[in-house]
Amino acid sequence: MTPSTPNIDDLQQATDDRVGFWAAQARDLLHWHRPFSDDRVLDWSDPPFARWFDDGELNVAYNCLDRHVDAGNGDRVALHWEGEPGDSRSFTYAELTAEVKKAANLLTALGVGQGDRVAIYLPMIPEAVISMLAVARLGAIHSVVFGGFSADSLRARIDDADARLVITADGGYRKGRFLPLKPTVDAAVEGETSVEHVLVVARTGAGDEGAAEPDGWVSGRDLWWHEEIAQVDAEHMAKPFPAENPLFILYTSGTTGKPKGILHTSGGYLTQVAFTHKNVFDLHPETDVYWSTADVGWITGHSYVVYGPLANGATQVIYEGTPDTPHPGRWWEIVEKHKVSILYTAPTAIRTFMKLGRHIPAGFDLSSLRLLGSVGEPINPEAWLWYRDVIGAGLTPVVDTWWQTETGAIMISALPGLTTLKPGSAQVPIPGVAVDVVDDRFRTTKASESGLLVITQPWPSMLRGIWGDPDRFVETYWSTFGPTTYFAGDGARYDDDGDIWLLGRVDDVMNVSGHRLSTAEIESALVSHPMVAEAAVVGATDETTGQAVVAFVIPRASHAEAAAADDAASLLRAHVAQQIGAIARPREVFIVTELPKTRSGKIMRRLLRDVAEGRDIGDTTTLADTVVMSAITDQARQGS
Numbered sequence: 001m002t003p004s005t006p007n008i009d010d011l012q013q014a015t016d017d018r019v020g021f022w023a024a025q026a027r028d029l030l031h032w033h034r035p036f037s038d039d040r041v042l043d044w045s046d047p048p049f050a051r052w053f054d055d056g057e058l059n060v061a062y063n064c065l066d067r068h069v070d071a072g073n074g075d076r077v078a079l080h081w082e083g084e085p086g087d088s089r090s091f092t093y094a095e096l097t098a099e100v101k102k103a104a105n106l107l108t109a110l111g112v113g114q115g116d117r118v119a120i121y122l123p124m125i126p127e128a129v130i131s132m133l134a135v136a137r138l139g140a141i142h143s144v145v146f147g148g149f150s151a152d153s154l155r156a157r158i159d160d161a162d163a164r165l166v167i168t169a170d171g172g173y174r175k176g177r178f179l180p181l182k183p184t185v186d187a188a189v190e191g192e193t194s195v196e197h198v199l200v201v202a203r204t205g206a207g208d209e210g211a212a213e214p215d216g217w218v219s220g221r222d223l224w225w226h227e228e229i230a231q232v233d234a235e236h237m238a239k240p241f242p243a244e245n246p247l248f249i250l251y252t253s254g255t256t257g258k259p260k261g262i263l264h265t266s267g268g269y270l271t272q273v274a275f276t277h278k279n280v281f282d283l284h285p286e287t288d289v290y291w292s293t294a295d296v297g298w299i300t301g302h303s304y305v306v307y308g309p310l311a312n313g314a315t316q317v318i319y320e321g322t323p324d325t326p327h328p329g330r331w332w333e334i335v336e337k338h339k340v341s342i343l344y345t346a347p348t349a350i351r352t353f354m355k356l357g358r359h360i361p362a363g364f365d366l367s368s369l370r371l372l373g374s375v376g377e378p379i380n381p382e383a384w385l386w387y388r389d390v391i392g393a394g395l396t397p398v399v400d401t402w403w404q405t406e407t408g409a410i411m412i413s414a415l416p417g418l419t420t421l422k423p424g425s426a427q428v429p430i431p432g433v434a435v436d437v438v439d440d441r442f443r444t445t446k447a448s449e450s451g452l453l454v455i456t457q458p459w460p461s462m463l464r465g466i467w468g469d470p471d472r473f474v475e476t477y478w479s480t481f482g483p484t485t486y487f488a489g490d491g492a493r494y495d496d497d498g499d500i501w502l503l504g505r506v507d508d509v510m511n512v513s514g515h516r517l518s519t520a521e522i523e524s525a526l527v528s529h530p531m532v533a534e535a536a537v538v539g540a541t542d543e544t545t546g547q548a549v550v551a552f553v554i555p556r557a558s559h560a561e562a563a564a565a566d567d568a569a570s571l572l573r574a575h576v577a578q579q580i581g582a583i584a585r586p587r588e589v590f591i592v593t594e595l596p597k598t599r600s601g602k603i604m605r606r607l608l609r610d611v612a613e614g615r616d617i618g619d620t621t622t623l624a625d626t627v628v629m630s631a632i633t634d635q636a637r638q639g640s
């Protein structure tokens, strides 16, 4: 059932007959309970609302589990899990299938059925993967919320999707400490809520027989996972669902303060994640050990921890904790222990390891590695070369993969064996995908000219909408150049070979350590503090995290004293972390008396970025008041 890796002829076929190419991949890579018809591969009659493999039926979880067992691969390890404190568990495909069957029966007993929304707020433990697959098995919709998000962020996501169940844990381990999660869920579901039950995994063993119920436990609403799962049937038949049945919602930051619930469906999504996982990483499921360091709370964790690798029957590693706990070589120790052959991570991590020095990875046997991947932000050539030389012994290919929560799967990447690698460039669209770099009048740019990245043809794993907001979907992605052209929000350029170089976001979205953050969302968190009258946030270049959040804040006159206190900036930094989550905590907060604005009142972030990055101020001619900038520069210098 495994098609061979694409060759040059396949690339030509993918260009000549894009739709036929994807139909062939969908048939080769997946099991369809009911095959789709040749004339229903793509319905693009009502753009930008696409339907792929419309009359086909499949079960996503069956594709990731049972069929591998049925094919005789039940004994192959699906997951090697490493907990941060040093505990570990492994699951074969047969064992993982058995766990998911039980979890599906449990969710059914709790009333979850096709189309229902289930919020998952878990650390990186096997139950995160099991929960996602159990939801998928029932044709229900998961909304995974990253464990670092605050109660307010979790509540907003639960409310937006009307989730009826939350799956969480008592907590997880990070940086050597136990981090409770259940109290955050308690705060998030306080008062009127759509949530009927909270299912709690006992990560710490707190739920042991006879142990007292933890604080905040609401009997009837709260249930221990291990107690409930012990009572359900072990058998569960995976029913087929339509290819366009929703699979998940994943919230991501946009240019406004409200996160967008990106909606993905089943057949097209699974086809493209399986295809890209297999071909971009040149996967050989019988022999490879694959490790993506992403958390399931992000799209990389959905597509390249759960769905892509498991659809392909891969053996993979998942790790709960931070890279430097309990020692800075933890990741390399894991690579050595499991003989990882394919590693997929983010440039931020690579740059952090570069700073620590090559002697740390040099202390471990990394000779099993044969392919390295990068995702989340542009990888600078120095980091690319270090990754290849120090981690890959100068031998492994490094594939830089460009994609987004919205694209669902990799869209632009080097293809091992087909393209000559180029440090710093994401290179070429994958087969079956059509992209371009255009100017603001939709003309293809010339080599070296900066332009906007667009996707010019529908693709199987494309987002199907923004949950509950079709207008915002059209407006955000499909209005800049018309309803059939997807505007990604990224700047890019071609080089002389026609390879693509990504240049970062062109909108008010920041990219911090490969995570998307919205300036508007952080600004609104800041102004929710009584001390703050007005706030402006920019993403400033940062050596390690790519960009860092830098905030400029005008205090209220009534709080001038508090704002002048030494701890004002750290108080506001903590306030943002508490409102949104630690990932949004600004690196710096500058208290200023004014912000640079145009005559029409728009904040000129470009100038604030100059200040934040310590540069001379650029062109200020459109400022309403040109002396403002010297005041801000002085205040920022004093503050730092």
Ligand code: PRX
Pocket (backbone or CB within 6 Å): 252, 299, 300, 374, 375, 376, 377, 378, 379, 400, 401, 402, 403, 404, 405, 406, 426, 488, 489, 490, 502, 503, 504, 505, 511, 514, 515, 516
């Ligand atoms: O700006 C691009 C950047 O990350 C954004 C997507 O963020 P998110 O939806 O959180 O998904 C991240 C993981 C796929 C993009 O708009 N980005 C992602 N990968 C790359 C990248 N920028 C440059 N090079 C990449 N390889």
